[in-house]
Amino acid sequence: MKKKESVCTGSWITGLALALALLLLTNLSFAKEKKRQWQTGVVLDAGRDRTYAGSVGNASGTATTSGDTTYGNASGSSTAVYRVYETYTIAAGD
Numbered sequence: 001m002k003k004k005e006s007v008c009t010g011s012w013i014t015g016l017a018l019a020l021a022l023l024l025l026t027n028l029s030f031a032k033e034k035k036r037q038w039q040t041g042v043v044l045d046a047g048r049d050r051t052y053a054g055s056v057g058n059a060s061g062t063a064t065t066s067g068d069t070t071y072g073n074a075s076g077s078s079t080a081v082y083r084v085y086e087t088y089t090i091a092a093g094d
Helices: 011-026
Strands: 041-066 069-092
Touching: none
Parallel strands: none
Antiparallel strands: 041 069
């Protein structure tokens, strides 16, 4: 007598998808527009500063030995990376 095996019909996937859809529909706070109080003003001063963030680059080299002497060459390059910050001084109206 053959046993009949149960086959997963994917109903748990459907339930999970339905639960996820309901969760997203009930919490639409991520789509709300933020209210801001904008004012007009005049830019009095603008400045730019930079700070060293590190460097990126590559290097390569080869070496050969003949007897007691080792010969080699190397080459490489690097580029400095900076973070740039802009600062503004603004006189706002009342």
